Amino acid sequence: MTSASTDNPAGFAFDNRYARDLEGFYAPWQAAQVPAPRLLQFNRELATELGLDADALDGPLGAAIFSGNQAPPGATPLAQAYAGHQFGGYSPQLGDGRALLLGELIDRHGQRRDIALKGSGRTPFSRGGDGKAALAPVLREYLMGEAMHALGIPTTRALAAVATGEVVQRDGRAPPGAVLTRVAASHIRVGTFQFFAARGEAADLRRLADHVIARHDPALQDHANPYLALLQAVAERQAALVARWMAVGFIHGVMNTDNMAVSGETIDYGPCAFMDHYDPATVFSSIDRDGRYAYGNQPHIARWNLARLAEGLLPLLHSEAEPAVALATEVIDAFPARYQHHHLAQMRRKLGLQGEQADDAALASDFLASMVGQAVDFTQAFRQLGELAQDPSGGRDAGLRALYLDASALDAWLPRWRARLALGANSGVDGAAGSLVAMRQANPVYIPRNHLVEAALSAAVERDDFAPFETLLRVLRQPFQADPAWAAFAEPATAEQAAGYRTFCGT
Known part of the structure; x- marks a missing residue:
């Protein structure tokens, strides 16, 4: 890993194996220039993990690089070629229509990571699109990637989000444009x-x-x-x-x-999106x-x-x-x-079961089945169940039962679950306390609830107010740690907020 220098103040040390070894698998390309790049979000922790100089990038230099206006030293920008089945129909040529792979870095853990721009303008694979991205989808991907990472789920992550100072045309609207910088183990797809x-x-x-x-x-x-x-x-x-x-x-x-x-x-x-009420x-x-x-x-x-x-x-x-x-x-x-x-x-893990028993799959399946048609919040149900792990008497069951329209399905299930917990506790080294700890580590308090995500994105896009986004991001980076000050972030949407909710692809 090379250190930052006057010629490379951010410390980029590219080793671009994809460009070097797979000529013909991509189109060399350059990002479109944008009029007024502004760094909106910068992932300092991820930058440090990548061996970059976070201080140097957290400002105008970062805005220039992460908007595509300035290629960092050693970058070989390219649009990757690929095909794909979209909703079951085969498209023989898709490719990076609005993305560019800048290159690959070896991070501080010795892992090779792609650095790519998304929303950086048209490429030979754009198929008539403008290659740009609107601000809301960029912020959604930033937020979702960080939430999934905190949940322990393998994911691409966002290094930066930059406003471009221009608008993009989308279905008769003209939202502000933005560019996302995405980090991945690779961008190679099926x-x-x-x-x-x-x-x-x-x-x-x-x-x-x-x-x-x-x-x-x-x-x-x-x-x-x-x-x-x-x-x-x-x-x-x-x-x-x-x-x-x-x-x-x-x-x-x-x-x-x-x-x-x-x-x-x-x-x-x-x-x-994340599911509120459980329904397959x-x-x-x-x-x-x-x-x-x-x-x-x-x-x-x-x-x-x-x-x-x-x-x-x-x-x-x-x-x-x-x-x-x-x-x-x-x-x-x-x-x-x-x-x-x-x-x-x-x-x-979510049910707190230590060891393995033959009927564990049926126990898990039956708990999920108990939620069907009962308007039960999926995330809260598992979290509430965790609070019962040290309660063999059933005295704390009210919190879980209150989530159901009709909790009678729990009457037969909860004794089975408690018997299985006791079986694991008797044979395990951690006992009931171990089940409780495991469940708290497996069942998040906070997920990116759809109404909270939409509220944060609306504030950022419509009012240039990033405070709700940054607060939500801070909460989602600690999904398993309950904090009374963040109680509102654990609540599901109201019926009014959830009615007819739809998400869009953002292209």
């Missing part, structure tokens, strides 16, 4: 593989797979079938990721194959009219997307088609069990 597979470019497909293995799974390089092992590794990461989404009520909203990163990070926070059919996205990406469908869509990756990898899995299909099918068919494994691990 759709990146689809782009080359659909063209029958086997040599480029192999180059891409070798690049991904070297970057994300170097231990697989000596595997007997490294490309099959790569498919298994990506599937395992997605099983774990979606299980984590489901555990906190997160709905991605647009799980197209071009929005699934092979790194296993959550990427592309467009019409995303919950959809907030305005463009998801048929509920394809509903909360309860997310594990199934992850498997479907992985099947598209498997199809693309077939030429690498085996020299003959039939054995290649058999190998790929085995991985895809194993996905539901791998997802259930990770989901049950999450549910054991």
Whole structure:
């Protein structure tokens, strides 16, 4: 890692392997110049983690770099090529229509990280769009990425948000424009593989797979079938990721194959939202009219997307088609069990279950089933349950029961849960206290509740008032630590606030 100098005051030390090794996989490009860049949000903690000089970047220099007006030393700006299935329909060429990969850094932990601009103007992949971004979606992605990171969920993160000093045209409106700087383990997607597979470019497909293995799974390089092992590794990461989404009520909203990163990070926070009342059919996205990406469908869509990756990898899995299909099918068919494994691990933590028992899955499923049709707040239900972990008498059940329209479903379930807690406490080293601690660490008090997010974004966009945004960001960075001063941030939306709520893709 090089230190800051007069020629490189921010300390950028790029090592741009994607640009160097994968020529033909991108279009070299430059960001559009903006008239009046203003640094709105800067993630100093993340900048330090990346080995950058936060003090140097927290001002005009940061505004210039993170708006795209000034490329940092060593950057090689490029728009990546990829394809993808969007709502089940295949688009052979998508690509970075409003994003630019500036380059890659090695962070203080030795991990390679992409630095990319989003909303930095048109590229050869823009397909008629302006390549710009409005302020509200930029701030939403900043907020959501930080919230997911604090929840312990793999995610891309925002390094900066910059106002451009211009407006963008969106559906007859002219909101202020902005640019997001996004940090990722990589921006390689399932759709990146689809782009080359659909063209029958086997040599480029192999180059891409070798690049991904070297970057994300170097231990697989000596595997007997490294490309099959790569498919298994990506599937395992997605099983774990979606299980984590489901555990906190997160709905991605647009799980197209071009929005699934092979790194296993959550990427592309467009019409995303968090569920208030538990309902597997919950959809907030305005463009998801048929509920394809509903909360309860997310594990199934992850498997479907992985099947598209498997199809693309077939030429690498085996020299003959039939054995290649058999190998790929085995991985895809194993996905539901791998997802259930990770989901049950999450549910054991959320329910405070120590050890493993055969009926744990049924216990977890029955608790979720008890909420259906009862207008139960998902986040509050698990948090309230945690307060009962040291209450074998049932004297504190009122708080949980009050969340239900009809709590009779709990009459049979709570004794089963308490018996299972006691079984774990008797065999575990931490006892009931350990269950309580585990549940408080697994069940957040605060999530990005939709009405709070909208209020914060409205204040910033309409009044240039960032105080609500910054307060909400501060709360969401400590999701498991209850603070009486933040009680309002734990409350679900009122019926009026929740009625007809929709999210939008932001493009």
